[in-house]
Amino acid sequence: MSVALPADGRAGTSAVQPGTTRKVTFGGRASTVVPVGAQAVSDPLDLGLRPGSNLTVTLYLADGQASDAVTSHPGSRTTSYMTSGNHVDDPDLGGAATTAHWYFLSGVEVLSKPAGAAAVVVGDSLTDGRGSTTDGNDRWPDRLLARLHARPETSGVAVLNQAAGGNRVLNDGLGPNASARFDRDVLAQSGVGWLILFEGVNDIGTADATEAAQRKVAEDLIAAYDQLVVRAHAQGILVYGATLTPFGGNSGYDDPDGHREAARQTVNRWIRTSGRFDTVLDFDRAVRDPERPRRLREAWDTGDHLHLNPAGYQALADAVPVRLFGPRRTSACARPGVGPTILEGGPTAPKGTGSP
Template sequence: MPPAPFTQENLVLADATLRQTVHVSVGGRQMRLRFSNAFGGAALPITAVSVALPAGGKAGVGAIQPGSARPVTFHGGRPSTVVPVGAQVVSDPLPFDLAPRSNLSVSVYLAQGQASNSITSHPGSRTTSHIKAGNHVAAQDLTGSTPTDHWYFLSGVEVTAKPATSAVAIVGDSLTDGRGSTTNMNDRWPDRLLERLHTSPATAGVAVLNQAAGGNRVLNDGLGPNLLARLDRDVLAQSGVEWLIVFEGINDIGTAEATPEAQRQIAQDLIAAYDQIIVRAHAHGIRVYGATLLPFGGNTSYDDPAGLRESARRTVNEWIRTSRRFDAVIDFDRVVRDPENPRNLRPELEVGDHLHLNPDGYKALADAVPTWLFR
């Protein structure tokens, strides 16, 4: 939820401006925004929106470059819109020069606020947003605003790219969402992969869509709906997706009971779920790449003395590597596991909880992805 005083009982962000920065992958000369009310408990009335280039081109700043702000319209020229419960709204196309791998500032004003304490947000943004009372969508800076490291309502930025481009969508949990990465520095592993892809002319037009959610699970709801439930919205309904990377399942194993029966069942159920994801993506012409699950030895929540969860992880990874169901395999496990103790992550690549990686670890993941997979 937004911080005080912008959250009241059954009312969020009333008479407030929310300024957020997001990191785009490919650039273009025309863009549009997507706003989501997927999890809202009431209609979302958006009063005014503008886009601009953030000051210094940086993420997480409250100021914008002078003269760069442009108003966003909806439904053929209206300055405002209402997003129904469970729905999304796409803005009108807007002429706007957006460079590849640049940051974009999006300011949203809600005069009435949203009349619910159930809202659509992204807790693990690793990017600072700014909130200030009143309408300041065109203001150069938001002096006196309240910072918060979350995103709200904004669910996508689309560009008209020339020449035409394609996207890789990545589904995952906190390891892809970027826990352990540097706030406002865009050094999650999908960000680093984007940098690698854009160094080669053969893959310079590939867009990378980070569709991860920290705490997410494949089979059961966790932080947000399970992957099987959100696949249609977060992958199949996204524009231009030709490839999908599946890097998720460790939270399913880690939260299942540490008994032989429970861990055998969770491994079998994960394998069946991966197969379903592949079938559904192939029906849309999307190639699916499976990434092996990382070790968690020493983690106080997931590791168990008998190694039952580790056994389930190895069973799942063996299927990913050998089943030939995925169109290709990205073996993250081999890259970051400790050669002396394969149940553990390499100490120099993790944050200390024996589960999440640091920026060097995320760079190692990105460097392990073969770029030819996206040609």
């Protein structure tokens, strides 16, 4: 395995900047075996990264890998290059086959100043970035990061996008449900001071479109949110709840009798008024059509009436007050980052089990 800075600093490029390639080791060894469902943490590297830097990570699978046991992130919307043989030291893989997915890599931890902290975002395809630009890094968490780093007071805040397209809060779907992955994707992350919870539309959209089924899914979502708040607060993490955005007109989720819309309104009412969240982010209000509040604004709609385009994702980012990420009111259990790379072994897919 090697890590380098990509040519021109751009995501998804096939070439790396000359002289930046670093060999990755594991306990001093040049390679490792990742047990199924486990993680392997690399030795730290000194790269002198600037905030917001892109990285190129190159892996060689010496013994191959069964295709059904590959940890993957199909919704990464970033180009990967695949070819036969060991090419971890190659400066350019321009002739290799490409795919807009990530594999194996779970995350990168970066050593930061003691005042640094992370905001974790738990979500589905609306946070994973369906509708954003491949290799463009214009998902709403990317845009939020840019806003945070534009202010000296919040320039030390990292944003960890722990979203998976098609994911649900209550039941497994594309990837383990949000409740099941909460320990791994939130509590086990380093230096977490804040959690943004923006998930639930897939639970509503995949439940039967009957009054009884939608009443139950709304009640169950509220109970699950409450549990996640309790678990985060126990670790000194502030929790910001985001209202669910409209899906009126979507061929799969909208229903003629309005039972799913009623469930969305029930959930949003609880998010706004329960007082369980440290702050409410009203994403519904930020992107809905004022004339047709069951629908997204037309200019920000990708056309499926569920997902947003880059301008819509900018609107979500703009709806998050950056002052919320100032000095933490509580940080008893937050831990500073220590610099290793983390890999995950299949077949239990991690946070990147992707967008349809």
